[in-house]
Amino acid sequence: MIRAAVELFAERGFEQTTAGDIAERAGVTERTFFRHFADKREVLFDGSKTMERTAYDAILAAPADLSPLDAALAGMVAGASLLEGRRDHAVRRSGIIAANPSLQERELLKLAAMADTAAEALRTRGVAEPTASLAAHSAVTVFQVGFARWLSTEVSVEEPPDVATCLAQAAAALRALT
Amino acid sequence: MIRAAVELFAERGFEQTTAGDIAERAGVTERTFFRHFADKREVLFDGSKTMERTAYDAILAAPADLSPLDAALAGMVAGASLLEGRRDHAVRRSGIIAANPSLQERELLKLAAMADTAAEALRTRGVAEPTASLAAHSAVTVFQVGFARWLSTEVSVEEPPDVATCLAQAAAALRALT
DNA sequence: CACGTCATGTCAGTAGCTGTCATCACTACA
DNA sequence: TGTAGTGATGACAGCTACTGACATGACGTG
Missing domain, CATH: 1.10.10.60 (Homeodomain-like)
Structure with missing residues (x-):
């Protein structure tokens, strides 16, 4: 179906x-x-629960000395890795969603759910509010920006883009903000 | 109606x-x-366009030497100020939205639209991507967290909470992340 | 072979939303 | 004053997303 x-x-x-x-x-x-x-x-959002859980687990499994933001980012990388081999499918899916506002709504809801779950994981790690929420949301923002970059890079330039690399670049840009 | x-x-x-x-x-x-x-x-989202435009204008009107993040935050404060005198209404509205996922979707879409508009304003200020998007999204996150805090503070403790103050606190917590 | 249960088909019904046409108030202008 | 144009509304029919209720058939278990 x-x-x-x-x-x-x-x-x-x-x-x-x-x-x-x-x-x-x-x-x-x-x-x-x-x-x-x-x-x-x-x-169109069948795997979102799986990705959410993967991110959650990765955040809990991250080294204890990682900062809240770095732990959350580790979760995002883990989640994004699930799509590593399916770039073509992700691109087509992304095009469909971009063409319809109600699908964008749903995607935003899934991302918000992922942010909430990530915040929950951070709290389990002992991070207090509002730091947990802010780190989780920031990490999801990095995910969005980095993932979009991963999707938009031309494949023709035979340089196979790496999800984790794209996320790392976005994360670096985020850190440069302050 | x-x-x-x-x-x-x-x-x-x-x-x-x-x-x-x-x-x-x-x-x-x-x-x-x-x-x-x-x-x-x-x-339930009648004033969102107005708030979006207010934030946009405020970002463009912000001092030129402000960092991208600070300019975006200035926009959020300007937008949030529109609701300054209507806390009771905002609280009731917030309760209705929290009780229904499809309303949360719509709220997320409005916030995403505000982020996009803020990013557009930053680009007009000469900020490049992905810094513009990241700063805009971060500012909206601060808006969300700060606004939620503004809504949740008890009025009974006769200390009238200030929207701008709540946002400033959230912004400080964000900066502490890195 | 009988029994439970699980997925599916069938059918009827509600509600969100849209296109179309008629009506009516208000305005502008001769 | 009359008349034409404009914009908001009502009335009505229709489509589609989604749901509840019941029947049917496959399948594993005893």
């Missing part, structure tokens, strides 16, 4: 695709579609 | 209130409601 949805969204656009269309191409009923996905948008 | 909507959302909750209910209490038709608001959620 995910594959069917991505295909259709890419062909006709998100709004022009009905839930029935996706179900039909996937060979199931519309009702069945809504039993697997809470709503039509959710079909 | 905005007043009618806020009342009903507070009484029965967002999902339990239909667009027809709001329209009826406001003395208009459901169709008329949707002519004024793009969707049911939008009724």
Whole structure:
């Protein structure tokens, strides 16, 4: 169903695709579609929970002497690494989301959830508020900026971009702010 | 209509209130409601455009020797100042939004729009990417954290909290991250 | 072979939202 | 004063996202 949805969204656009269309191409009923996905948008955000947990675990597993921001960033790198081998898919998905405000909303909600989870992990590490929230949000911002850069770099210049490298660059730019 | 909507959302909750209910209490038709608001959620985000523009103008008007982050923060303070005298309303609105994920999505979209606008203002000031985006997003994060703190401080302790003060505290905590 | 349970199909219904046309107030201008 | 244009609203039909309820069939377990 995910594959069917991505295909259709890419062909006709998100709004022009009905839930029935996706179900039909996937060979199931519309009702069945809504039993697997809470709503039509959710079909594009299947792996978000996994990424969230991965980041959470990585933050807890980070060396104890890391600063809150560095620990949160380690979580982001771990989460982003999950997509390392699937750049083409990520690019197409990103294009679909960029073309539709309601999908952007959903993406922002997922990122906010990741920030909340990261803050929770930092608190478990003993970081107090509002430092935990600020570090988590900052790390997610770095994730956004670095990830976008990773997606936008041309592959034609045969220099295979690395997610972790892009995030590190964004992190460096963030530190330069103060 | 905005007043009618806020009342009903507070009484029965967002999902339990239909667009027809709001329209009826406001003395208009459901169709008329949707002519004024793009969707049911939008009724809670009426002033967001104004705040966005205020922040944009303030960033452009900020002293030229301010750092990107400080200029962006000046914009946030200017935007937040619009709500200075309406804390009670902001608190009630915040409670409604916190109780509904789809409203949180919309709020995140508005904040992202503010971040984009702030980044645009910074670029106009001559700030390059990705510094502009990072500074803008960081400033919005400070806005979120500081604003939440402003809303959560008890009024009973007769110490009238100041929006700008709350934002300044959050900004200080952000700087302490690095 | 009987039984539970789990995924799916079917059907009816609600609500968010949109297009279209008619109506009505208000304004401008002859 | 009359008339034409403009903008807001009401009325109505229609589509689609999503949900609840019930029936059916596959499958593993005893």
